[in-house]
Amino acid sequence: MVNPSQDAPAQAKNKKVLIENLEIKYGDTVALTDVNLDIEANEIYGIIGPANSGKTSFLNCINRMDDMRPNMSTTGRVWFNGIDVTNWRNLYSLRRQIGVVFPLPVGLPLTVYNNVALAPQLSGINKKADLDEIVERCLRRAALWDEVKDRLDSLGSLLSGGQQQRLTIARALSQEPDLLMLDEFSIAVDPVTTMRIEDVLKELKKEMTIILVTNLVQQAQRLADRTAFFLNGRMVEMGKTEDLFAGKVQHQETLDYIEGRFG
Amino acid sequence: MTGRAVNNTIQTDDSPDLDWYIDRIVQVLMFIGGISAIVLIIGIFIFVTREGISFIFNDLDFAEFFASPRWRPTSEWRATYGILALIVGTASITGLAMMIAIPFSLGSAIFISEFATGKYKEYLKVLVELLAAIPSVVWGFIGLTIMNPLIIQIFNVPVGLNVLNAGLILGLMAAPIITSIAEDALKAVPDGFREAAEAMGATKWQVIYKVVLPAAKNGLLGAVLLGVGRGFGETMAVLMASGHAINLPENIFDSVRALTATIAAELGETAVGSVHYQSLFTIGIFLFLITFMINLTADLVVRGVKKG
Numbered sequence A: 001m002v003n004p005s006q007d008a009p010a011q012a013k014n015k016k017v018l019i020e021n022l023e024i025k026y027g028d029t030v031a032l033t034d035v036n037l038d039i040e041a042n043e044i045y046g047i048i049g050p051a052n053s054g055k056t057s058f059l060n061c062i063n064r065m066d067d068m069r070p071n072m073s074t075t076g077r078v079w080f081n082g083i084d085v086t087n088w089r090n091l092y093s094l095r096r097q098i099g100v101v102f103p104l105p106v107g108l109p110l111t112v113y114n115n116v117a118l119a120p121q122l123s124g125i126n127k128k129a130d131l132d133e134i135v136e137r138c139l140r141r142a143a144l145w146d147e148v149k150d151r152l153d154s155l156g157s158l159l160s161g162g163q164q165q166r167l168t169i170a171r172a173l174s175q176e177p178d179l180l181m182l183d184e185f186s187i188a189v190d191p192v193t194t195m196r197i198e199d200v201l202k203e204l205k206k207e208m209t210i211i212l213v214t215n216l217v218q219q220a221q222r223l224a225d226r227t228a229f230f231l232n233g234r235m236v237e238m239g240k241t242e243d244l245f246a247g248k249v250q251h252q253e254t255l256d257y258i259e260g261r262f263g
Numbered sequence B: 001m002t003g004r005a006v007n008n009t010i011q012t013d014d015s016p017d018l019d020w021y022i023d024r025i026v027q028v029l030m031f032i033g034g035i036s037a038i039v040l041i042i043g044i045f046i047f048v049t050r051e052g053i054s055f056i057f058n059d060l061d062f063a064e065f066f067a068s069p070r071w072r073p074t075s076e077w078r079a080t081y082g083i084l085a086l087i088v089g090t091a092s093i094t095g096l097a098m099m100i101a102i103p104f105s106l107g108s109a110i111f112i113s114e115f116a117t118g119k120y121k122e123y124l125k126v127l128v129e130l131l132a133a134i135p136s137v138v139w140g141f142i143g144l145t146i147m148n149p150l151i152i153q154i155f156n157v158p159v160g161l162n163v164l165n166a167g168l169i170l171g172l173m174a175a176p177i178i179t180s181i182a183e184d185a186l187k188a189v190p191d192g193f194r195e196a197a198e199a200m201g202a203t204k205w206q207v208i209y210k211v212v213l214p215a216a217k218n219g220l221l222g223a224v225l226l227g228v229g230r231g232f233g234e235t236m237a238v239l240m241a242s243g244h245a246i247n248l249p250e251n252i253f254d255s256v257r258a259l260t261a262t263i264a265a266e267l268g269e270t271a272v273g274s275v276h277y278q279s280l281f282t283i284g285i286f287l288f289l290i291t292f293m294i295n296l297t298a299d300l301v302v303r304g305v306k307k308g
């Protein structure tokens, strides 16, 4: 564990994530600007907003995936556990602490077992018994164990869409992440599976912080403690989810979006 | 409403219209194109078989053909037709070539696909294509005039036209082809896999080793097999660099002779229809079957046909 940076602002030390004046550009095009927000430990932080409003770009800044995109540049500060990730040198160690679930399930071309065992293996756990234990625990927590326990050795990509998405959640959990980021996870998942995953998230919240980017406004309402609304590359507003959904908003646009009167 | 005007031409009966005829014609043309390739292959096979068939049925002694290292078709006293030495020649050259080419090719394919970026990557790909386009006689020339004296000098051996020379040349020839196909296989791995693995904190090398290579393994194996097929079929460079001596090699400094080179060198000097002529065609059939099998395996492997 790295110690918090000396120059971290006082509040950064108490927050899981603190974002200051974040701006993201692709080439010369600004994708997201003027974002200031903080995320508490063990909360589910919802982010809603239409397509192209900058939600995915925002997530990419937190685990520094911008590093892989040559045309993407960011300014501003992102504090994670009181450490400035914009200057983080060993990005692998940062990313190992942050689990990510992508919109379309990315079942790696590996067996079900190895999909979940990969992260522990990467961090040096190689004993079969340990791996077995981790795989079972993570699959159980992702509510997938019962369906796949007899086919751990078949390819992950042969599972159904909803199963694959739970597999990616199990895979993210196998990293024992401190922060879990889900990007529109329910886009390719049936409603029943979505509900199951939502129940899983409510449980996980006890152990980790969750950022939930969602295309379903009601999903944020069901799960998020606080919610931010992104629109056209700006964070229009953020607040307690119950307040926003009770109509206590500062911007008419937020209300319009929440109530589906948009575009 | 202006939008309706477009729909006036919609046809309500089932009589063929222009689009229907064009579609039919294109289908027929495609069929002819596809079928002619197959017909051509079968035609070649029939031709080669017809020229060699009488030898196979009348003069061929299977045991001698495959087990004797004596290839003496022109002997006045007693002609023998043993291709063992030629098989061993071809196999040793190809084997050495693959030992050289496979690590280099896979290495450069990984580098081009996973590490090189932007312009640099494009330049490298063009360079590989250029290397693949060098005619084989030029490679043979290099073997003859550059490698030959080098090998004599460095290893202090009497002749530099041998398994080592031909293997090196063939390896250099096959490498760009394997590289290019292997790179295609790596490129076909979806970026989502790489991103997912990197998001887990995998290092570049871990991503390649744990995710990209397993995902591309069929394509990579196919690339290698096509390289092997290329090695078996290559003629000119091998003829020039191998020494072309009928010999069961004991080490890589012995001269050998390849199956293909034998056909190329002798066919012009035989009387059409003679036993010697027919025996060369029999070698041709043998080569045809081997390369066909290698390519078929490569094809099945690329398409991912598995055992169970």
Ligand SMILES: Nc1ncnc2c1ncn2[C@@H]1O[C@H](COP(=O)(O)OP(=O)(O)O)[C@@H](O)[C@H]1O
Binding pocket: A026, A031, A049, A050, A051, A052, A053, A054, A055, A056, A057, A058, A069, A071
């Ligand atoms: N790799 C990229 N290169 C260039 N522009 C991008 C890239 N990724 C996203 N963008 C642009 O940035 C903006 C925000 O995109 P994104 O963060 O994906 O939004 P969201 O996830 O809310 O749909 C969009 O206008 C999109 O076109």
Ligand SMILES: [Mg+2]
Binding pocket: A055, A056, A057, A183
């Ligand atoms: Mg997105």
